[in-house]
Amino acid sequence: MNKVYVVGLGPGGAQGMTAAARTALEQADVICGYTVYLDLVAPLFPGKEMRSTPMTKEVDRCRMALELAAGGRTSALVCSGDAGVYGMASPLLELAGEYPDVEVEVIPGVTAALAGAAVLGAPLGHDFCIVSLSDLLTPWKVIEKRLRAAVAGDFILCLYNPASRHRKDHLRRACEILLDAGLSPDTACGWVRNIGREGQTSQLLTLARLRDAQVDMFTTVFVGSTRTKIQDGRLLTPRGYRA
């Protein structure tokens, strides 16, 4: 059987992986991925063949995994977090039609929104949105529209890719849009860096202070809804059972 697994590894090392992810990686002849993610799984599968491409070569990585499977070897393409949320499942499945003999199975994983929320408390206890602040593939105007819509809907908001080396001010710009859209500067917020990895750090703070927070590409940011609160050192959005 010609098969590709697209596998979400979860937030960190082996403890964050599902049993299904581990099984898929065991069954794969070759594991493909960005070097950083291969380094996470290599110690679990000593001797397994690993193949990487540079960070920005997402489509090449998908094609590599599909070509391996078309050639008769079972391959696994790994991503951190979930396979589908800004992950490799979408670009790989876009190409999969060119490989009619290859079966694709997507193995979901714990995305940073869920893992980061667990570190901070339970901010995602009610309806929420996830928005990436990376404008590499999305015009900033679309990002701004989504931030304003999140405020209009009183959603809890989880922000991915709040900064990079070349986009140091995206979180500040996003916070200014949220404030301009009517969100209170006292809105309960938080961030987590290096979720589930060495050097995990986090902070709870108001939206006014979040605007000036120093974050990087390994940080996930949470902006509360009007019901989110900081209580006993945790970020919480009540579901409403006690109301």
Add this chain to the structure above:
Amino acid sequence: MNKVYVVGLGPGGAQGMTAAARTALEQADVICGYTVYLDLVAPLFPGKEMRSTPMTKEVDRCRMALELAAGGRTSALVCSGDAGVYGMASPLLELAGEYPDVEVEVIPGVTAALAGAAVLGAPLGHDFCIVSLSDLLTPWKVIEKRLRAAVAGDFILCLYNPASRHRKDHLRRACEILLDAGLSPDTACGWVRNIGREGQTSQLLTLARLRDAQVDMFTTVFVGSTRTKIQDGRLLTPRGYRA
């Protein structure tokens, strides 16, 4: 140490659980939860003490887990999917301040949005919202506001709790709001029932047809953004790498 774990079990049986979830359940002296979820984990931990409360008694279940820990036993409170997304982490942490000697650790899991998306393809490849259609704890007016905001932001939309015995028409009402808000009747949509469990079924369809779909409380529904498409039998939202 007086400890409560709040554990997200993921979508189905043992394969959907993370290693961290399994470790937490091993360390617990008592596992608490709604009967249906206890039945999922009981075969994995033969002989382990299990305690349940009826479905609607969420606050009682939280208090049971906290009381056990306060009395010196390590407890685990389990939920399906993630611990935080409409799960037990939020109500338990709201009560945790009353038990200052009890440490709480939230163990995240794969929520239905991620697991259902993996079944259908990669619908969550770009910014998305999750909205519950249950109006037990949320006024329908708030739900409607969020649906309209999701359309305004051109988000992919994942709907939880699209129906129950007493709310048979909520998905139809939601679809009519989405159409009224300007979403095309041709929008690519899908649903998955019994994700990761026996009897898993799914369907891809347009928004016009989703309005008349028969769904139940074990169904998770996906409504695409303007970029989502049905391709090679899969629901896909491109991330944009090829654009």
